[in-house]
Amino acid sequence: MDNIHYIDSKALDFEALNQIIFTNKKLALSKNAIVKIKKCRKYLDEKIENTRKPIYGINTGFGSLCNVKIENDNLRQLQENLVMSHACGTGDEVPKSIVKLMLFLKIKSLSYGHSGVQLETVERLIDFYNHDIIPVVYTQGSLGASGDLAPLAHLSLPLIGLGNVYYKNECISGAELLQKLQWKKIKLKSKEGLALLNGTQFMSAYGIHLILKSFKLSYLSDLIGTLSLEAYDGRISPFNELIHFIRPHNGQIKTAKRIQSFLQGSELIEQPKEHVQDPYSFRCIPQVHGASKDALVYCKKIFLTEINSVTDNPNIFVDSDEIISGGNFHGQPLALAFDFLSIAMAEIGSISERRTFQLISGQRNLPPFLVKNPGLNSGFMIPQYTAASIVSANKQLATPSSVDSIVSSNGQEDHVSMGANAATKAKQIVDNVETILAIELLNASQALHFRAPLKTSPFLEAFIQMYRNEVPFIENDKVLQPEIKKTIAYLKNLTIDTEELFD
Numbered sequence: 135m136d137n138i139h140y141i142d143s144k145a146l147d148f149e150a151l152n153q154i155i156f157t158n159k160k161l162a163l164s165k166n167a168i169v170k171i172k173k174c175r176k177y178l179d180e181k182i183e184n185t186r187k188p189i190y191g192i193n194t195g196f197g198s199l200c201n202v203k204i205e206n207d208n209l210r211q212l213q214e215n216l217v218m219s220h221a222c223g224t225g226d227e228v229p230k231s232i233v234k235l236m237l238f239l240k241i242k243s244l245s246y247g248h249s250g251v252q253l254e255t256v257e258r259l260i261d262f263y264n265h266d267i268i269p270v271v272y273t274q275g276s277l278g279a280s281g282d283l284a285p286l287a288h289l290s291l292p293l294i295g296l297g298n299v300y301y302k303n304e305c306i307s308g309a310e311l312l313q314k315l316q317w318k319k320i321k322l323k324s325k326e327g328l329a330l331l332n333g334t335q336f337m338s339a340y341g342i343h344l345i346l347k348s349f350k351l352s353y354l355s356d357l358i359g360t361l362s363l364e365a366y367d368g369r370i371s372p373f374n375e376l377i378h379f380i381r382p383h384n385g386q387i388k389t390a391k392r393i394q395s396f397l398q399g400s401e402l403i404e405q406p407k408e409h410v411q412d413p414y415s416f417r418c419i420p421q422v423h424g425a426s427k428d429a430l431v432y433c434k435k436i437f438l439t440e441i442n443s444v445t446d447n448p449n450i451f452v453d454s455d456e457i458i459s460g461g462n463f464h465g466q467p468l469a470l471a472f473d474f475l476s477i478a479m480a481e482i483g484s485i486s487e488r489r490t491f492q493l494i495s496g497q498r499n500l501p502p503f504l505v506k507n508p509g510l511n512s513g514f515m516i517p518q519y520t521a522a523s524i525v526s527a528n529k530q531l532a533t534p535s536s537v538d539s540i541v542s543s544n545g546q547e548d549h550v551s552m553g554a555n556a557a558t559k560a561k562q563i564v565d566n567v568e569t570i571l572a573i574e575l576l577n578a579s580q581a582l583h584f585r586a587p588l589k590t591s592p593f594l595e596a597f598i599q600m601y602r603n604e605v606p607f608i609e610n611d612k613v614l615q616p617e618i619k620k621t622i623a624y625l626k627n628l629t630i631d632t633e634e635l636f637d
Contacts, residue, residue: 140164141245145442148434149632151342154238160264161238163245163256170247171256175323177452178250182209182324190448190459192250192325213327214294220287220331221297223272228285228336230268230300235339236289237263239441240330248444248451249329255320258293267311270298271336277542278465278553281445282336285554290330295319325448332446337468340557341437344472344564348430348479349635351567352423354625355482356389357597358575359419360396362489363403363412364590365581367498370394370403372417385427388637390420400591409498415488422485429478434636436471465553469536472556476563480528483563483570487521493577494518504580511611514577517618521573524566531559531566572621576605576614583607600624 139154142164153159163171178192188194193209228236241259244251261267269292275284291297292308299311312319362368373390397403411417448459494514496502505513535556541548579598582590589595604624605617 138162140167141242142167143170143246145438146242147438148342148345148636151441152346152632155235155346161241161260163253163260167245167247168253171245171251171253174247174250174450174452175252178325178450178457179323181457189457192328192448192457209324210322213322213324216327216331217287217290217294217322218296220283221291223275223284223288225272225274228271228273232339232343233268233271233289234263234266235342236271236285236335237269239335239338239342240286240289240333242441243333243335243444243446244329246444248449249446250325250450251329252320252323252326255293255322255326255330258317258320261317262292262299265315266301267292268300270300270305273558276336276554277540277547277550278334278337278469278555278557279463279550280543280547281332281334281447281463282465282554283331285336286331286333289335290327293320293330294322328448329446332463334440334445334463334465334468334553337465337472337553337557338437338440338445340561341433341468341471342441344475344557344560345430345434345437347564347568348475349434350628350630351479351482351564351571352427352430353392353630353635354571354628355423355486355567356392356419357396357594358571358578359416359423359486359489360393361578361582361590361594361598362493362574363393363416363419364397364400364594365493365500365578365585366412366416366489367402367405367407367409367585368412368416369407369409370397372412373397373420378420383421383424383428384431385424386420387424388427389424393419396593397591398593400594401588402585402590405588413488413492415485415492419485422481426478426482429474433471433475433478436467440468465551466536469551469553469556472553472560473532473534473536476532476534476556476560479560479563479567480525480532483521483528483567484525486567486570486574487518487525490518490521490574490577493581500581500584504577504584505611506609513608513611514580514614517573517576517614520618521570524570528563528566531563535559568625569618569622572618572625575601575625576617576621579605580608 137159139159140162244256269289271285271288276282288297292299295312296308298305298307373393378387378390445462447463448457450457494503502508503513503515505511535552538552539549604620
């Protein structure tokens, strides 16, 4: 029982999400959610039976075809046609972990009982999640406005025996899946196709994935930045709480406090300094990292609100006897948040690369390019090139998507968010920042070697020792790409307490 998460109307937070995702909990509907889903479906069936009035998406066409009335005996075919016709995704496949999040978030949204779906449909989605049946979804095709139509169509195709899925490490067709598991295809009823396709679960899944990763990278940027500070023989005075309390941005205060804690017991930070100031990339870590932290907190709030919402259309309000067509599928809040997150994380990468640049510059009694015999050895000259290249790419990727819009559906959908493009670009940026920080760690650990016999803090020494088990000190030139790759893997595999991330 402890390994089951019961879906109900209770709002999820990131701590709960983190636990659900990383402890591989199974899903089940709560009794309350089952009652709500059944009640809404019963109401809709009775409404269709007793009215001839056109109701958007239920007995009409979609988009600019909203005024075309569909007869009751064609409503099932209407929904199946919708799913098939909207499955127009292109580009790369969405990572399986994000598709699984899409499944979870779609189930959560449908469980509120405002979508009119059959209980059988939601339970089949839960079966997909619990059996690690991952539909093949593509990164390109959503405008992030009428919901994530194309990606969610691909997510839904296997319900009706179409599309492709990954099952037991094999890519098979939706028809093969039904045959293997002896399942019958879901016979979609009125409104169900629209409920499955309208929604922001593609954007939201990317948002959850990126927030979890970005908070971890934010922590690691503080940690690795502190290692660089120590390796560069930097000063502790810029982290004194007195200067941060007179400019009390939350992220700034948090960063300075965290770095102070990392440095507890360091011999290096306590030794007398010949210089009176450090470059901005060291001295202004609290201000720069802190600003990005504050941006992430805003983005976290937006994504949390979204995953605890109903985002399909139209919405059904049984107790008020209302079926309302609105715009909860529009991704504008998410598009803006992704663009903000992209800029914030790109800056984390930008300042990291500057610290790497300073470490290899031959200053502060460090050898040029952090190698004992520079000239014969190029040492760590070129990893900085790599970091600089990635930082430049991030600047281009951080150009906002949300300022763009292209008219679709014959003018009916005349303003779109482009939030899906913002999401996939943000993922590229965040993944790139992980690489940039890995390169800084590679350099900082190498530079610290030249500070012996003085040591940094016990905490940082333990961190470096763990890292040294993966990547040793480099005496002479060797192929560095594998060392960068191992460093990225080391950062990926680090587990950081949730309280540390979201404190």
